[in-house]
Amino acid sequence: MDTSKLSFSSARENLLSKQITAVELYHAFLKKIKDSADLNIFLEVFEESALAKAQEVDQKVKAGTAGKLAGMVISIKDNICYAGHSVSASSRILEKFESLYSATVVDRLLGEDAIIIGRTNCDEFAMGSSNENSFFGAVKNPIDQEYVPGGSSGGAAASVAANLCMAALGSDTGGSIRQPASFTGTLGLKPTYGRVSRHGLIAYASSFDQIGPICKSVEEAALILEVIAGSDEYDSTLSNREVPSYSKKLNQEGKKKIAYLDCYVEHEGINAEVKNRTLEIIEKLKEDGHQVDRIEFDLLDQLVPIYYILTTAEASSNLARYDGIHFGYRSENAHDLKSTYVKSRTEGFGPEVKRRIMLGTYVLSAGYYDSYYGKAQKLRRMVREKTRSILADYDFILSPTTPHGAFKLEEQVDDPIKMYLEDIFTVQANIVGIPAISLPLGKLSNGLPFGIQFMADLFKEQELLAFSTEVVNKG
Numbered sequence: 001m002d003t004s005k006l007s008f009s010s011a012r013e014n015l016l017s018k019q020i021t022a023v024e025l026y027h028a029f030l031k032k033i034k035d036s037a038d039l040n041i042f043l044e045v046f047e048e049s050a051l052a053k054a055q056e057v058d059q060k061v062k063a064g065t066a067g068k069l070a071g072m073v074i075s076i077k078d079n080i081c082y083a084g085h086s087v088s089a090s091s092r093i094l095e096k097f098e099s100l101y102s103a104t105v106v107d108r109l110l111g112e113d114a115i116i117i118g119r120t121n122c123d124e125f126a127m128g129s130s131n132e133n134s135f136f137g138a139v140k141n142p143i144d145q146e147y148v149p150g151g152s153s154g155g156a157a158a159s160v161a162a163n164l165c166m167a168a169l170g171s172d173t174g175g176s177i178r179q180p181a182s183f184t185g186t187l188g189l190k191p192t193y194g195r196v197s198r199h200g201l202i203a204y205a206s207s208f209d210q211i212g213p214i215c216k217s218v219e220e221a222a223l224i225l226e227v228i229a230g231s232d233e234y235d236s237t238l239s240n241r242e243v244p245s246y247s248k249k250l251n252q253e254g255k256k257k258i259a260y261l262d263c264y265v266e267h268e269g270i271n272a273e274v275k276n277r278t279l280e281i282i283e284k285l286k287e288d289g290h291q292v293d294r295i296e297f298d299l300l301d302q303l304v305p306i307y308y309i310l311t312t313a314e315a316s317s318n319l320a321r322y323d324g325i326h327f328g329y330r331s332e333n334a335h336d337l338k339s340t341y342v343k344s345r346t347e348g349f350g351p352e353v354k355r356r357i358m359l360g361t362y363v364l365s366a367g368y369y370d371s372y373y374g375k376a377q378k379l380r381r382m383v384r385e386k387t388r389s390i391l392a393d394y395d396f397i398l399s400p401t402t403p404h405g406a407f408k409l410e411e412q413v414d415d416p417i418k419m420y421l422e423d424i425f426t427v428q429a430n431i432v433g434i435p436a437i438s439l440p441l442g443k444l445s446n447g448l449p450f451g452i453q454f455m456a457d458l459f460k461e462q463e464l465l466a467f468s469t470e471v472v473n474k475g
Contacts, residue, residue, distance in 0.1 A: 103200020175426025
């Protein structure tokens with residue numbers, strides 16, 4: 001069975017018509033994963049539980065009770081908990097840790113009969129833009145193994161691009177679903193903050209993190225979101241709004257008003273091919289009868305500083321629990337309580353995580369709180385108000401997902417500032433909390449893909465997905 005030709009819709013149709021079985025699907029993807037081990041995408045394949053689920057799905061198909069995700073083989077990022085399975089956030093500090101409970105999104109996937117095939121490599125604690133910060137080594141881009149797949153959900157995006165599964169769940173704190181989707185030619189959706197439960201997601205920055213799908217089609221993204229979204233008693237930040245039937249409402253109606261921000265398209269760091277393709281799409285939208293306007297946005301230079309001040313502050317608090325005492329890695333060189341804390345954290349965390357913890361602790365410290373953290377919060381409010389005022393007049397905001405395509409392995413790993421600027425076009429959606437999607441609409445002359453991003457107002461995923469369907473179909 002050729003997994004590269006297996007879409008979820010075709011697999012489900014063949015499964016329900018009994019032309020194939022879920023167990024056969026499982027074995028086909030398992031073989032492909034083992035054959036692609038050199039890409040370093042999967043940290044663990046859940047062979048026993050995935051096979052057991054496939055057998056259960058086959059029984060449900062026979063009984064006519066199969067869920068809406070029956071036939072979908074899906075991976076989860078290594079910061080999403082699954083009861084009885086290891087989870088490490090790709091860090092040494094969580095060495096040999098096994099989750100005691102499942103994330104809400106995992107329970108909901110399993111409840112609709114998805115087969116969770118394994119956990120994928122990521123930047124340690126979701127901190128990175130290239131998937132080179134993992135304790136377990138870098139992930140290679142399956143399109144060209146000399147290049148990075150993006151991050152932090154690089155393994156998740158690469159698992160879909162390499163046809164090792166049909167879809168993946170990643171997490172997006174400042175672009176960690178959309179940027180790797182752009183680099184791997186897949187589709188990545190970051191839902192509205194509070195649309196999908198964060199219960200069971202290992203936190204990086206709690207007011208920014210959001211779980212979402214990476215897949216190959218808008219239809220698949222809509223269906224997965226439909227399953228995982230909705231209220232949850234374990235997440236107090238979650239909205240109680242009713243979840244629409246996203247997958248059944250993908251027909252675009254009427255013409256839309258679309259804004260594109262001048263500072264994004266005219267940014268000095270943008271690749272010429274990315275810029276030209278973005279302008280080409282803008283003209284195509286106009287030809288199709290949509291209104292597309294150039295809008296001034298004077299806060300671009302503040303976005304990345306706001307993001308890194310606030311997220312590192314939250315990270316310094318969230319990661320305080322990893323202390324060598326309660327669970328996970330404990331240094332063999334420790335000899336008393338203080339040395340257990342110091343040595344376990346020093347040896348257990350990687351360089352980038354330690355850099356962000358120290359930066360976050362600094363901006364929260366006495367004498368600097370108002371200068372950095374307090375000011376960043378005020379600017380966050382300004383960005384939110386400015387963005388939402390644009391979305392009060394326009395249906396969507398269009399931009400490139402990333403300034404360029406994938407870069408080579410080790411090309412930027414020693415330059416943290418350059419790495420931080422990888423998020424320049426994606427962090428706005430997380431700062432504001434709005435939904436955003438990266439669509440695989442571009443290709444560079446070197447053959448590598450890149451994405452085009454659309455943002456919508458809060459809880460406008462239904463409109464965003466329907467419009468994305470039209471954009472993808474018309475190319």
